[in-house]
Amino acid sequence: MTDDPREAGARPPFPGDQQQARPGLSSRMTPAPDHGEHSYVGKGLLTDRVALITGGDSGIGRAVAIAYAREGADVAISYLPVEQTDAEETKAWVERAGRRALLLPGDLREEAHCRDLVARTVAEFGRLDILVNNAAAQTVNDGLDDVTAKDLEGSFRANVFAMYYLCQAAVPHMKPGSAIVNSTSQQAKVADKTMLIYAATKGAIASLTIGLSNLLAPKGIRVNCVAPGPVWTPIQPIVKSPEQIASLGSETPLGRAGQPAELAPAYVLLASREGSYMSGALVPVTGGTPMY
Template sequence: MTVDPRQAGPRPPFPGDQQQQKPGLTSKMTPAPDHGEESYIGKGLLTDRVALITGGDSGIGRAVAIAYAREGADVAISYLPVEQSDAEETARWVEKAGRRCILLPGDLADEAHCRDLVSQTVGQLGRIDVLVNNAAAQVVNEELDDVTPTDLENSFRVNVFAMFYLAQAAVSHMEPGATIINTTSVQAKVAGEKMLIYSATKGAIASLTISLSNLLAPKGIRVNCVAPGPIWTPIQPIVKKPEELSSIGEKTPLGRAGQPAELAPAYVLLASREGSYMSGALIPVTGGMPML
């Protein structure tokens, strides 16, 4: 039975009056995002592997954690301490799949914490086979003068610098066949005028992915990235005004926002043997928005 992709998830309008303060919680979103809780079926593609997923408490990170667990992997997730309730819900789904999940709260803007995430993962789960750099800070601007040094520095620390630190720490523990998967964005190419900082960081991630893939290929470690379009995650009610939130995804060719569950298969492909000849790739999951 085929599924019409235009109808595969909720379509706008969404309730516009559900703004949240940073960092945002899944439990406060209407409609509730779909992370594949009731739909993702594993095939044993990641049996007995270990994955560290940043931003694994909610959104795309939660969907990836659930999918990886159902594919047979143990999972470590990082998140901000105020997101503890979301993280515990993710852990519940991972453990329901019969896999281990360790919770690692802290701030990715801190280099020492990034390196400790890898140490904790290896110490508690025995190894690290997959690093998913997914967490991101997003700020919006109306004018150029709205860009503050604090926003600029923090965004690059969380979105870009943390990827360097995590990769540096993880690679020394990785065997050939291990993978690094970065989350970039359609904004790396679309670069909306209100996303000056965010677009810059996501462009940097896309370039970093290619360079790192070339550097690590001789070690047998693959590096790729996924570029989401507008996805229904807690980042949306944080940064969007009511009228923007109400119509999210409306301008995509498919006419709707994506659900986190629709991203998970791309991350599974890139982490598994099925993606063994993929390195330096960018996979767009954008609802048809072009990345030219």
């Protein structure tokens, strides 16, 4: 593995013709994303903790699940039922690290399911120390008329409402030293004109992270968010054209898309004692693209 950040992951061009139906599967991507399966080395930073990760079947969520397991945590994984094959793969990697994995299929757009995720995690593992709100729906547009009411409501339900419901359900089980880590995006600040609704939800997540950090600091619970740039995950071939896929990440200063494995260390930092004085932070992992 190279120390040169320009060459640490696959560079464009990528094979452009790999569009997928929603929600997309990691197993169908070429080249295969790097989730840290063969590179992440744990240091015992999360020994005997319990984490609930939404969207943990693939992409950044899988990378975080693998990293947390290798740091010593048991992991509950939330995902859509059609993502079962990817979820089983993530479970296998968690178990290879010697930790327990709980698979929890369902739709985060349903409030009852969000609350059930927390209840089932606590019932299985006896505690909940880390909540990672990572799952997201992405909608693209050419103009205002391309966004339907269904798109608008579905995106906010999946990306923002679910985060709120999960936090409501999780916090009563959390003790001082627990952590919530949210996935926002560089789109929260740069807001591409073709991603109006997605950018709006990610801006809401960034703001909600700050508010929650202020609310929960007196309880000893830290709340932070990570802002990825373009990352090679299944969400990309769902919404981008073959031309956009082929050049993904080429506009970043490092000239390439990130790999999920390159995001995981930020999530470990924010969940562990190593980040004990970090709360209300937004951590950009964007390949050098500025957010301010």
